[in-house]
Amino acid sequence: MSVRHRKTATIMLVAILLLSVILGCAKQENTPASTSTDGAANEKSITLSWPRDIGTMNPHVYNPSQLFAQSMIYEPLVSYKQGGKLEPALAEAWTISKDGKTYTFKLRKGVKFSDGTLFNAAIVKKNFDAIMKNEKTHSWLGIVSVLDKTEAVDDSTFRMTLKEPYYPVLQDLSVVRPFRFLGEAGFPDDGDTSKGIKKPVGTGPWMLDEYKQDEYATFKRNPNYWGTAPKVDKIIVKIIPDGETRVMAFEKGDLDLIYGEGVISLDAFKQLRDTNNYVTKLSEPVGTRSLLLNSSNPKLADLRVRLALQHGFNKQAMVEGVTSGLEEKADTVLSKNYPYTNVDLQPVDYDVEKSKALLDEAGWKLPAGGTVREKDGQQLDFELIFDKTDPIQKAMAETIQAEWGELGVKVNLTGLELTVQIKRLRSNQFDLYFWYNYGAPYDPHSFINVIAKKSFGISEVLSALPMKKDLDQQVHEALSSTDETKRQELYASILKTLQEQSAIVPISYIKKTAVYQKKITNFVFPANRDENPFEGIEIGK
Amino acid sequence: MISYIGKRMVAVIPIVLFATLVTFALIHISPVDPAEAYLTAAHIYPTPEILEQKRHEFGLDQPLLTQYIQTLQRISRLDFGTSYLTNKPVWDEVKVRLPATVELALSSMVLSIVVSIPLGVLAAMRKNGWIDMLSRGISYFGASIPQFWLGYLLIFFFSVRLDWLPVEGRGTWQHLVLPTLTLSLVLIALYTRLLRSSVLEQLQETYVQYARTRGIRERVIMLKHVLKIAIAPLITGMGMNLGKLLTGTIIVEQVFSWPGFGRYFVEAIFNRDIPVIQCYVFLAACLFIVCNLLVDLVHLYMDPRISSKGRTEQ
Numbered sequence: 001m002s003v004r005h006r007k008t009a010t011i012m013l014v015a016i017l018l019l020s021v022i023l024g025c026a027k028q029e030n031t032p033a034s035t036s037t038d039g040a041a042n043e044k045s046i047t048l049s050w051p052r053d054i055g056t057m058n059p060h061v062y063n064p065s066q067l068f069a070q071s072m073i074y075e076p077l078v079s080y081k082q083g084g085k086l087e088p089a090l091a092e093a094w095t096i097s098k099d100g101k102t103y104t105f106k107l108r109k110g111v112k113f114s115d116g117t118l119f120n121a122a123i124v125k126k127n128f129d130a131i132m133k134n135e136k137t138h139s140w141l142g143i144v145s146v147l148d149k150t151e152a153v154d155d156s157t158f159r160m161t162l163k164e165p166y167y168p169v170l171q172d173l174s175v176v177r178p179f180r181f182l183g184e185a186g187f188p189d190d191g192d193t194s195k196g197i198k199k200p201v202g203t204g205p206w207m208l209d210e211y212k213q214d215e216y217a218t219f220k221r222n223p224n225y226w227g228t229a230p231k232v233d234k235i236i237v238k239i240i241p242d243g244e245t246r247v248m249a250f251e252k253g254d255l256d257l258i259y260g261e262g263v264i265s266l267d268a269f270k271q272l273r274d275t276n277n278y279v280t281k282l283s284e285p286v287g288t289r290s291l292l293l294n295s296s297n298p299k300l301a302d303l304r305v306r307l308a309l310q311h312g313f314n315k316q317a318m319v320e321g322v323t324s325g326l327e328e329k330a331d332t333v334l335s336k337n338y339p340y341t342n343v344d345l346q347p348v349d350y351d352v353e354k355s356k357a358l359l360d361e362a363g364w365k366l367p368a369g370g371t372v373r374e375k376d377g378q379q380l381d382f383e384l385i386f387d388k389t390d391p392i393q394k395a396m397a398e399t400i401q402a403e404w405g406e407l408g409v410k411v412n413l414t415g416l417e418l419t420v421q422i423k424r425l426r427s428n429q430f431d432l433y434f435w436y437n438y439g440a441p442y443d444p445h446s447f448i449n450v451i452a453k454k455s456f457g458i459s460e461v462l463s464a465l466p467m468k469k470d471l472d473q474q475v476h477e478a479l480s481s482t483d484e485t486k487r488q489e490l491y492a493s494i495l496k497t498l499q500e501q502s503a504i505v506p507i508s509y510i511k512k513t514a515v516y517q518k519k520i521t522n523f524v525f526p527a528n529r530d531e532n533p534f535e536g537i538e539i540g541k
Numbered sequence: 542m543i544s545y546i547g548k549r550m551v552a553v554i555p556i557v558l559f560a561t562l563v564t565f566a567l568i569h570i571s572p573v574d575p576a577e578a579y580l581t582a583a584h585i586y587p588t589p590e591i592l593e594q595k596r597h598e599f600g601l602d603q604p605l606l607t608q609y610i611q612t613l614q615r616i617s618r619l620d621f622g623t624s625y626l627t628n629k630p631v632w633d634e635v636k637v638r639l640p641a642t643v644e645l646a647l648s649s650m651v652l653s654i655v656v657s658i659p660l661g662v663l664a665a666m667r668k669n670g671w672i673d674m675l676s677r678g679i680s681y682f683g684a685s686i687p688q689f690w691l692g693y694l695l696i697f698f699f700s701v702r703l704d705w706l707p708v709e710g711r712g713t714w715q716h717l718v719l720p721t722l723t724l725s726l727v728l729i730a731l732y733t734r735l736l737r738s739s740v741l742e743q744l745q746e747t748y749v750q751y752a753r754t755r756g757i758r759e760r761v762i763m764l765k766h767v768l769k770i771a772i773a774p775l776i777t778g779m780g781m782n783l784g785k786l787l788t789g790t791i792i793v794e795q796v797f798s799w800p801g802f803g804r805y806f807v808e809a810i811f812n813r814d815i816p817v818i819q820c821y822v823f824l825a826a827c828l829f830i831v832c833n834l835l836v837d838l839v840h841l842y843m844d845p846r847i848s849s850k851g852r853t854e855q
Contacts, residue, residue, distance in 0.1 A: 052808075056627070062583035063812070064626055136594045140586040196628065213637065214800035215710060240709055240798045244693055249708040252701045419573040419581055419813070426587070455589055 044539045045218075045234035046520065048257040049246045053239050054217045057200035057208060059180040060131050060193040067176045067530035068260075069237065072219055073114075073202035074180035077105055077124075077158075078170045080441035082527045084339035086170050090119065090181065090203065091158075100165030100482035107156045112224040113183035114207040121152035123184060128160070130193045131178045137194065142449065142479070143172035143179075165480045167487065168445035175441055176530045205230050205535070214239055231522075231538045243268065250278075250515065257516040257523075259533060261286065264513070266326050266392075272515050279516050282326060283525035285335035285509030287439040289327065289392075291400075295464035295503050297431050299380060304362040306502040310348045312355035313403040319508045322395040326513070330506035333498055334437065338444045340491035345499045355407055366408045373408035381410035382431040385424055388415030393434050396507065425457035433461075436510070439529035448475045448494055458504075465501050546834070553830050560826035561616065561819065565609050568815055576601055578813035579625050599625055599815070616823055622816035626809070631816045635802060635824075641711055642801035645793070646786040648721045650779065653728035658775075660729070661736025662763065668741065676733045683730025692723045692796035709798035720797040724790065728782060732775055739771040773840065780836030784829040 055065030059074040079089035091105040111119040128150045131138060138144045146166045151159050162169070173179050182193065183201030200208050205227065206219040219235040238255065240246045247268045249255050258264055264272075273280040293306045300306060319329045331347035364373040364380045373380040384400065386393040394415065401411040411432070416424070424430045435458070438446045450456040452475035462468055471494060478490035498504055512525055514533070522538045568575070576595035580587040596602045600611065615622055621631035664676040699719060700708040707716050743749065744767065752762045791803035802821070809817035 062585055063579070136591050137585070139588050139590055212800075214804065215712075215798075238710065238798070239800075241804060242795050242798065245696065245709055245796055245798060248693070248696050248701050252704065252708055254708055417573065419578045422581055423572060423574070423577065456586065 043234060044232045045236055046232050046256045046534070046537065046539065047236040047238060047254065048259060049238045049240040049249065049255050049263075050260075051239075051241050051243075051246075051263060053214050054211070054237060056196065058193060058197045059182050059200075059202065060127070060134075060178045061137075062177060065177075068532040069217070069219075070180070071176045071204070071528075071531040072206040072235070072534065073200050073204045073208065074176075074182065075202065075204045076174045076176075076180055077107075078174045080171065080174040080528045083337060084171075084440065084527075086174065089174075090124075094170070096482075098482070100167065100480070101162045103160050103162075103169060104153070105158045105160075107158060108226065109156055111203055111226045113185075113201050113203055114222045114224055115183055115185050115201050116224055117183055117185065117201075119181065119183075119203050120155045121158040122155075124158045124181060125150055125152040126184075126187070126191070127181045128179075130182075130187070130191055133192060134194045138178050141172050141175070141178075142166055142445065143169050165482055167479060167481060171441045171445060174528065176528070206235065209234070230534060231536065232534070235534055247272065253517070256520055257514065259512070259514045259516075261510065261512050264515070266324055269326060269513050269515065270324055277518075279514075279518055279520070279523075281514040281516075281523065281525070283512035283514075284337050285328065285330075286512055286529050287436045287510045288330050288333055288335060289396075289507045289510055290330075290333055290435050290437070291505040291507055292425075292430075292433040292435045292458070292461045293503050293505060294428070294431050294433070294461050296428060296460060297382075299378075299382070300431065300503075301464040302362050303501065304358045305364070305380075306505075307348065308355040308358035308362070308407070309404065309409065310502045310505050311351045311358070312407045312409070313400055314350045315507060316350070318396060318399045318403075322392055322399065323508065327392075327508040327510055330509050332495070333504050333506045334444055334447060334495065335509050338440060340488055341444055341495065343492045343495050345496060348499075348502060348505075352407070359407065359409075364408070371405070371408065372410045379410060380408065381412065383412045383414055384432040385414045385416050385421055385430050386434055387418045387421050389418065396434070426455065428457065428460040435504070441528050444491060445479060448478060448491070451475055451494070451498075462501070462503055465497075465503065467497060471497055546838070549834050549837075553827065556830055557823060557826050558613075560822055561613065562609070564819055564822040565612060568813070568818065569605060571813075573813055574601070575599060575625065575813035575815050578811075582626070582812045612819060616819070621820035621823075624809075624817050625814045626812050626817075631820045634805065634817070635820060638800060638802045638805050641799060642787060642790050642794070642803060645717070645720055645724065645790050645799060645801060646783065648717055649724035649728065649786060650783060652721055653725040653732055654779070656725070657729045657732035657736060658772075661733040661775075662740055662768065664733065664737045665740035665744065666759075666763065673737075676737065679726075680730040680734050683726040683728075686726075688723055688727065689792050689796050691726060692719070692793060695719045695722060696796075711800055716797075720790075720793050720799055723796070724786065724793050728786075731782075732778060735778055736771060736775055739774050740767055743767045743771045769843070773843065776839050776843075777836055780832045780839070784825070784832040787825075787828055 050066060050068070052066060053064060054069040055063070057065055057070060057073060059070055076089050077091040078094070079087045081087050088108070090108055090111060092108045093106045095104045096102070107119070107121060107124065113119060132144070132147065135144055143166065146162045146164055148161045148163045153159050181203060182197060183203075186197045186199050186201040187193065188196060188198060203222075203226065205222055205225045207222045208217065209220040210216070210218045216239060217237045219237070221230055221233060238249070240249060243264045246255070246258060247264055250258055250272070269280065272278055293300045293309060295301050295306070316329045319327055332341075332345050334341040336342045359373060359380070363375045365375065366373050384397050386397045388394065397413050401413055404411050421433075425433055425435070437443050450458040451462060452472040453459060462471070465471065474490050474494050478487050478494065481487045481490065514523060514525070516523060519540050520537060521540050522536045523533060524536060526533050526535070574592075574596070576592055576599055577587050579595060580591065585591065600608060603611070619632070621635070623629065624631050624634055627634065660672070660676050660679070664673040667673055696708050696719060699706045706718050710716055749762060749767060752766060790799070790801055791807055793799065794801045794803040795807065806817065806821045808814075809821070
């Protein structure tokens with residue numbers, strides 16, 4: 001071997017050695033400790049990803065704190081369960097006065113915060129006071145505008161008085177924020193939690209352990225938890241903003257669970273499901289994708305036109321085609337898994353002939369040789385606005401455009417940024433709009449509330465309905481009624497009217513998706529749309 | 542020299558002013574009300590009362606001119622205000638994230654220099670040889686592939702399939718490998734071609750012929766004479782790209798979950814977090830200006846024919 005060749009060979013050897021050292025080291029990651037389930041201390045942990053940082057974990061403020069994480073640390077007085085059942089949480093029992101204005105809660109005894117301090121009526125009152133100090137921020141939640149006063153009657157009795165009866169008080173108390181409880185040690189000196197908290201101290205099953213902003217957060221079991229202790233020791237949340245990266249991290253085995261709404265694309269979900277290497281699950285409907293037909297537009301003020309449009313597209317085929325069956329065709333605006341919504345309603349079926357007949361009857365005729373129906377020199381055309389970043393909305397909008405085009409209805413599509421889209425809804429500047437209800441525990445009461453209350457955009461959509469005033473009255477009565485039977489009747493009547501009027505056209509029921517490694521068992525979707533699914537989750541072998 | 546730098550620094554002021562004005566105008570032309578965007582992002586229904594309160598809190602109920610002047614006053618004190626979203630001082634948030642972005646940008650810059658200089662020179666020396674073909678291939682690939690796609694490909698092969706490197710996150714140098722590769726490939730593509738053509742051009746010069754006739758070894762000609770001149774366009778390119786790199790890590794940070802400034806900025810845009818957007822634009826403008834100045838200074842140092850007054854003296 002010549003000197004030159006020897007030199008080359010040495011360089012090559014060193015390079016190979018270096019490369020193997022690099023690759024050898026590469027296998028040891030140093031992000032959150034013990035990501036594996038067979039770690040040194042035999043610790044059982046679950047690693048999942050979330051698109052955004054978990055936030056400040058302040059129970060009384062909103063963005064950027066993430067709801068699922070807040071619900072791990074903080075608990076409500078009343079908990080929302082499947083089918084809208086309200087179960088005791090931090091309140092063991094409650095009584096409601098006959099006039100529906102006074103709520104007295106018996107607090108669960110022996111509950112401690114994660115720092116060992118006692119949970120009692122005084123701390124409940126302190127939390128309520130801190131929340132109500134920023135009343136305007138929380139004014140979107142019905143209870144806030146009717147709450148008159150709160151008192152700590154004794155150590156384990158908390159009472160609140162309302163200005164007027166409002167039946168969904170308990171539902172509002174079960175939402176993740178703001179009515180959950182921070183321990184004394186978390187309060188800032190001036191008691192104003194809206195500006196920040198000292199540390200996240202709650203009564204929930206989990207407590208924040210390690211946290212690195214934008215990178216990860218780990219939660220460990222709260223040793224003082226009053227309920228059944230979680231089966232796993234640790235929940236590790238890795239912050240991965242990109243959906244595709246999330247899927248690859250899962251395939252590599254870095255993640256045990258991908259959970260949420262729209263956290264991965266439908267294609268990725270299908271692909272993971274089809275490998276049969278993982279468990280995939282779809283939740284019950286968590287909300288409805290609907291199309292608003294704005295009745296304040298004179299063309300859409302005619303019931304025959306609205307009905308014709310609903311009859312005029314194949315909902316089943318569209319939902320299956322666009323979402324590959326991951327969403328379910330919706331016949332009613334609210335799915336039947338909420339309280340008061342299990343009402344018999346007549347679906348508006350796909351029927352092109354009926355649709356054409358209705359449009360003819362309404363005076364919108366196809367001119368000879370024309371493709372767009374006309375009446376009094378006006379064309380039957382509408383603008384459908386959609387969120388341009390949402391591939392499902394876009395595909396659905398295009399399908400609807402094509403199908404209605406066949407009927408002689410011209411649809412112009414406008415893709416907008418979500419915030420602009422919402423602005424257009426609120427200012428009533430649209431003909432057709434994709435809209436979603438809020439889900440549990442907000443519905444059905446939030447849904448009927450926006451039907452009657454102005455400024456949300458929905459009341460305006462319904463403004464030209466002949467029975468609008470009556471509808472508003474029914475909503476008001478339903479929200480303040482203390483009579484369960486009467487409330488059910490009112491809900492049935494409201495839902496029936498909406499179904500017949502076809503101004504809110506149900507398209508599909510949205511579901512949460514979960515994909516997890518086979519070692520995970522007992523995974524159940526939470527009944528509350530915003531809560532975490534870690535209760536009862538186990539790790540097998 | 543010092544007065545030259547001084548003059549250039551003074552020129553920074555109108556440029557930064559212009560950048561802040563354009564940003565301010567763009568934000569206010571946008572049909573989205575930042576208060577509304579904040580509430581939407583927070584899943585709070587924007588009732589009129591709370592909208593009004595938030596607008597007041599953010600100072601958006603003030604006349605536009607007052608808002609702009611206040612912004613300028615704050616920026617001149619290097620106070621970037623409080624993030625609408627997190628309620629924390631913007632500068633504190635930026636300080637935490639900036640090192641990650643700088644780390645990524647510098648490592649990409651270093652890798653691209655280390656690879657492209659030898660590759661470019663060899664490609665020129667062995668024109669139409671296999672190494673030239675290779676460099677052409679890399680350049681073609683690097684210039685045409687979208688960065689996010691390259692990122693996915695790298696993750697798929699090196700992390701998922703081969704299990705050599707982590708998929709995402711930051712912490713060890715292994716985490717740095719794939720994002721650095723992703724970011725630097727396009728630079729390698731650019732620099733290699735730039736250097737190749739510039740070396741080829743120099744090789745035609747008479748001083749090279751003269752050196753050859755004097756019997757100086759090819760390697761010495763290349764390293765001591767040609768490279769020194771041929772590298773000038775590369776330095777310009779690098780200076781321009783350093784700014785671009787720091788501001789251009791956004792996509793790569795998103796794909797690799799890199800906890801940097803770029804990701805923070807993207808979120809700020811979606812949430813119309815104006816103080817953050819303004820801070821970002823301000824820093825980016827300063828960075829581009831400083832990089833340009835650095836390039837000019839390096840040129841000045843390397844080529845004495847260029848005077849600090851900016852004209853070429855014979």
